Amino acid sequence: MLSSIQRADAERILSNDDVNQKRVQLSVPPIGAVLVVDDDEAARWLVVRALARSGIQTFEASNGREAVEHVLERPELIDAIVLDVMMPGLTGFEVIRHIKRIPAAANIPIILVTASATEEDDIVRGVEYGAIDYIMKPISTAVLTAKVRAACERSRAERRLRYDLRFAELHAMIDPLTGLFNRRHFESRIREASAYSKRHDQPFAIVMMDLDHFKSINDTYGHETGDHVLTQFAGAVRSVLRGEDVAFRYGGEEFVLLLRACDAQRAADVAERLQKKLRARPYVFRDGSTRTITFSAGIAAALSGEGYGHAELVSRADAALYRAKSAGRDRIAYW
The missing domain is CATH 3.40.50.2300 (Response regulator)
Incomplete structure (x- = not known):
């Protein structure tokens, strides 16, 4: 003292x-x-x-x-x-x-x-x-x-x-409408996922999703309602993901999930959980009508034989998504 x-x-x-x-x-x-x-x-x-x-x-x-x-x-x-x-x-x-x-x-x-x-x-x-x-x-x-x-x-x-x-920096990564990460950030995160998989010898997968008949929602109810549908869909996506999974708005009504330590079958399980979530809560429009929001999905998993590379993964998932849409929509297809 x-x-x-x-x-x-x-x-x-x-x-x-x-x-x-x-x-x-x-x-x-x-x-x-x-x-x-x-x-x-x-x-x-x-x-x-x-x-x-x-x-x-x-x-x-x-x-x-x-x-x-x-x-x-x-x-x-x-x-x-x-x-x-x-x-x-x-x-x-x-x-x-x-x-x-x-x-x-x-x-x-x-x-x-x-x-x-x-x-x-x-x-x-x-x-x-x-x-x-x-x-x-x-x-x-x-x-x-x-x-x-x-x-x-x-x-x-x-x-x-x-x-x-x-x-x-964070603002540049976020889609302002849905609050999900955007396409630019997806491109950096998929490289990180590939490097992680190589270090730990674990697969990873992506799920490309496209909302079915979304144009008809915009045409019938207007773009404001369409935006609200997108934000509700984004909320449903968040609810089915694990802590290590990441969701992105890829553009328009197209979304991508990046799933770490996940093979194609487990990725399909995630997509199916999302389908069930959406079917359980149909969207209610201003006029009182309802519609179940559905999506088509294409899945591609990084392969150990290719060193868990990511270069072709997006095009493979996109090709699978095209098959799902061509087969009638509201379904999941694998590459």
Whole structure:
């Protein structure tokens, strides 16, 4: 615990910093979350109080190992780290090295606290390890809060950018009407399925499906109803899939299932479950009429003799689908 003298000294430093005092707003909402790492309790308390007075949330660690454990536990909660260089056990440099090895924490900005302006080696070494800035002791709380604010803003901006990029990537994979993956994403996932099958010597299969007489629904009831039929069909598809299976809207009223660790017969079982699901719940149109939504399906499985390759799989499933439609629709055909 801090002694009364240590607390008084820290309060005096905070109170005498006129520049910082002008910026103090105790009611400011948190603008960032910072991990403060220092084995010196008085120094750590000074930093924590200064940041708190600037509306910055803080976490504390009294040594390097505790700091690394904190980052490992919840890296997404930390916007920046204020890290003392000289500590027993893990030094600040070693802490940086450990943190940079944590994928989710590698981009957290780290500000080093070093003993004096003469410690140029500490500064150079810290930058080489990945620190973005440094603060000299004795600490100016105005400089401290300004640098930490800037680091938090940078960290949050980068996090928003990564989120936006990830959202854009995901959005590009999704069919906006049905919420299923789209054709572009199917082309990458089938390559992944082929590679997985080669590694584990397991078959995989695809089921290509085309809704029967869908044009008549659009012509009779309009495209809005047709879109609703597609979304209901997509919901039925999701309900019959295993966790490792993936469904795609291939285009128009055509859909594809990608079934891992699945041969042609098991793929047919999935398609039959979907048929039963649709027959059990006919679609009800606005005028009160009902229709069972049916589909034709073509199945093709990757063959071990061909190294579980995927190059011909789509054309084979498409050929099987054509046979199913030519034979009268509402049926399943194998390649």
